[in-house]
Amino acid sequence: EPEVTQTPSHQVTQMGQEVILRCVPISNHLYFYWYRQILGQKVEFLVSFYNNEISEKSEIFDDQFSVERPDGSNFTLKIRSTKLEDSAMYFCASSLQRGGAQPQHFGDGTRLSIL
Amino acid sequence: SQQGEEDPQALSIQEGENATMNCSYKTSINNLQWYRQNSGRGLVHLILIRSNEREKHSGRLRVTLDTSKKSSSLLITASRAADTASYFCATVMNRDDKIIFGKGTRLHILP
Numbered sequence: 268e269p270e271v272t273q274t275p276s277h278q279v280t281q282m283g284q285e286v287i288l289r290c291v292p293i294s295n296h297l298y299f300y301w302y303r304q305i306l307g308q309k310v311e312f313l314v315s316f317y318n319n320e321i322s323e324k325s326e327i328f329d330d331q332f333s334v335e336r337p338d339g340s341n342f343t344l345k346i347r348s349t350k351l352e353d354s355a356m357y358f359c360a361s362s363l364q365r366g367g368a369q370p371q372h373f374g375d376g377t378r379l380s381i382l
Numbered sequence: 383s384q385q386g387e388e389d390p391q392a393l394s395i396q397e398g399e400n401a402t403m404n405c406s407y408k409t410s411i412n413n414l415q416w417y418r419q420n421s422g423r424g425l426v427h428l429i430l431i432r433s434n435e436r437e438k439h440s441g442r443l444r445v446t447l448d449t450s451k452k453s454s455s456l457l458i459t460a461s462r463a464a465d466t467a468s469y470f471c472a473t474v475m476n477r478d479d480k481i482i483f484g485k486g487t488r489l490h491i492l493p
Contacts, residue, residue: 271424298479309486310425310470315479323479358424365479370415370427 273359273374280349281382288344288377290359299342300360300371301334303327310358316342317365346379354381388471388487396492401458403487405471406451412476414447416456419468419486428456428469458489466491 272291280286292299301313314324316334333345342361346353356378360371389404405414413432417425431438431447431454438445444457458465468488472481 300480302483310483312480312482317479325480360425368413368474370430371481372427373417373424375422375424 271359271361271372271374273357273377275377276375277378277380279380279382282351283348286346286349286379288346288357288359288379290342290344290374291340292342292359292361293372294340296361296363296372298322298362298365299334299336300362301344302358302360302373303355304358304376305355313344313357349379349381351381354379388469388484390487391485392488392490394490394492395461397461397463399461401461401465401489401491403456403469403471403489405454405456405484407454407471407473407484408452409475410449411473412478413474414445414454415472415474415481416443416445416454417470417472417483419470421467425470461489461491463491463493465489 274289299316302310303313304310312325314328314334315322331347335343356376358373358376360373362371363369387406395401411433413430415430416428418428419425429440429443429445431445433449442459447454468486470483470486472483474481
């Protein structure tokens with residue numbers, strides 16, 4: 268069964284540094300998402316992306332965050348100047364149709380640790 | 383804000399017993415979904431129930447939805463050790479892109 272893959276599985280970065288988290292969504296999916304989960308807390312929506320532009324973003328997704336689909340397969344999340352509070356699991360997801368019309372398929376996440 | 387809140391926060395049962403988890407939310411929805419998360423892994427979609435549906439089955443899973451009470455339940459029958467995981471309800475509003483997750487129920491199946 269096709270799956271969403273994320274790399275790296277664990278990223279350790281100094282505060283203030285830029286970090287790029289990578290995702291390869293399922294190949295025929297059209298909608299892409301990033302979520303994050305701070306340790307012990309619930310999964311929070313960050314951003315959705317369709318047709319090469321952001322379709323929705325949360326208040327967490329401030330100017331330090333950006334997303335890109337540089338080619339036909341990768342979907343990236345960039346954090347420009349990381350803060351300690353950015354430490355979390357970051358999950359990428361993709362779906363064939365918009366929002367919850369069909370299930371979103373999640374990757375196993377990238378654990379981001381900011382020192 | 384619209385949010386799924388699961389109850390109980392944690393549940394331990396003997397293997398073979400049924401597990402029931404509940405979810406409440408605040409505003410009208412397009413659909414409600416249940417996801418499972420094994421420790422250190424991503425979320426796995428289990429079942430989606432639309433606002434005009436009242437009950438849905440998938441294998442050992444049974445989900446109910448009561449839109450008048452803004453609540454849903456997930457029943458896992460004949461539980462197995464492999465069912466040990468966190469279970470999240472997630473709601474989608476009309477014309478929304480995002481899924482709003484609750485805090486989850488940690489289910490532990492005892493051998």
